[in-house]
Amino acid sequence: MSNIPESAQLGNYVVIEDNVILGEGVVIGHHTTILEGTQIGDNVSIGCNCVLGIKPSVNKRMRKTSKGYTNLTIQPGTRIGHLVSIYSGTIIEKNVFIGDHASIRENVSIGEESVIGRAAIVELNTTIGKSCTIQTQAYVTGDTTLEDHVFIGPCVSMSNDKYMGAKHYSLKGPYIKTGAKIGNNASLLPAIVIGAKTIIGAGAVVTKNLEDKIVAAGVPAKKLNW
Amino acid sequence: MSNIPESAQLGNYVVIEDNVILGEGVVIGHHTTILEGTQIGDNVSIGCNCVLGIKPSVNKRMRKTSKGYTNLTIQPGTRIGHLVSIYSGTIIEKNVFIGDHASIRENVSIGEESVIGRAAIVELNTTIGKSCTIQTQAYVTGDTTLEDHVFIGPCVSMSNDKYMGAKHYSLKGPYIKTGAKIGNNASLLPAIVIGAKTIIGAGAVVTKNLEDKIVAAGVPAKKLNW
């Protein structure tokens, strides 16, 4: 059984499984499910029709994720929209905003005050720093690192799989340094490094590492002089 | 309390909050929530697991939307799929079709007989004319105008933020004139104007205003002669 504080506001048909911890002043919308073991801090608000604390599942052609993952932890003041899915083994820090229809996988950490946009997806084993903005429909692949104050435009795409499904290769997503900004619908290849405060144009395809404080655009992305 | 006409067909576990107005012959699927103040016209059909009439919410790093927005209004004959989210302050005109997993923000208007595709997203303060087609997974950013009979292909991306998260700049999305057609996965930059009946190729990146009745493609998009 889970202990529900009197200060919690629960919608209709909410399901709270066993061993869930709810802080004070938590709001949970109608038809939302909080799965076993999830820990939710004070004044977190969660919309309708969400599923939080999902345990990973695969079929036999997919890679298995590390066992022994921990529970989902959501720190105080974070706001989660409607129709959102979040996995266990993930930590969401204080005052984060997660938009409707977003999905966040296991073994992810998201820093304070970051914004995860509507229908954005963050895959497993990824670290997102403080005050980052991941815009609508952006795709942050697995095994990726974003330092602080990174801006990922709408519909940006990333990959972590250089050999596209071939086996016995390790997966590695991009590494994006502090303050970099990626334009809408840009494509980032596996394992590339994007320098601090570097700006990538809309629709660019980034195939090589880029140094700090440059502007790059095009297919493949090249440094612009301005 | 809301007044539910006898002609309404409600699924199981439907939640209808206070001050909702339902017309005659409305159909609402299982597990759908109609939030406070929503107005739904005659013969509107709504799928399962939807959330309609959402009030906007932000964290402190996001812009606040105008206060005093009105309720969500859905005019007669409109059909809404499953797992859809729609905000308050929005008007959806007659006989619109909204696909499953779509999301529509506040202060939006969508004209008669337009189609909003599966998992398409329409951001705040945007106007979509009559008989437009927004295809699957397309992203219509905030502060955007589509005149009538515009075709937005699947996975098209737009931006309204020239400075990517820098503050104190106004946001402005594209302005797309009557009958223009945008190919799949094209990227449109902030504030560009696309002329009437102009056609943009798949995967193009549109960085400048384009005149009426031309065809443009490439990165950046250039006028083709044909």
Added chain:
Amino acid sequence: MSNIPESAQLGNYVVIEDNVILGEGVVIGHHTTILEGTQIGDNVSIGCNCVLGIKPSVNKRMRKTSKGYTNLTIQPGTRIGHLVSIYSGTIIEKNVFIGDHASIRENVSIGEESVIGRAAIVELNTTIGKSCTIQTQAYVTGDTTLEDHVFIGPCVSMSNDKYMGAKHYSLKGPYIKTGAKIGNNASLLPAIVIGAKTIIGAGAVVTKNLEDKIVAAGVPAKKLNW
């Protein structure tokens, strides 16, 4: 009424409509709806807040799909995530994996052990072979064929409508042969053929048929020599 085997594990607030057939050992998550006539094989697992067995619906500007479609059939051992929508008239073979937020339309077939990624969309009248991988947010348009062992990277976009909404033209999506691999965020035009074991680079725009066993990239995509 539907016959629920004693070995089924149903979550809270599950809705199972009439004439549903459930095999042994089926697991269904909270707030999920199984619509009329759906047939689910042994040991299928389904997440929370899903809607399965949807009948197609259109407005008067959209093409009607063939009448007389059959029910949704899900073969044994398949796993379906959370917040997923699947239409009737579709067959999902054994041991398929379907990620959260995915949507699959009517008259689709998906072969054994294929993986449909998180938020990926498969449109109507499409055939996907065995052991294919459709990655996160990829868009497989209608009237498309994927042979076996095809890899579709994240955010890949396809089109089946050469005239973008003009009427009286038939729709035809890509035909992708065995073992081809498409990089992330590539765009495929209508009716193109991609050869067996051919590899397409990230962000490429494929405008012409491509032969077997080549590598192509760029806008428009051209054969690379290596």
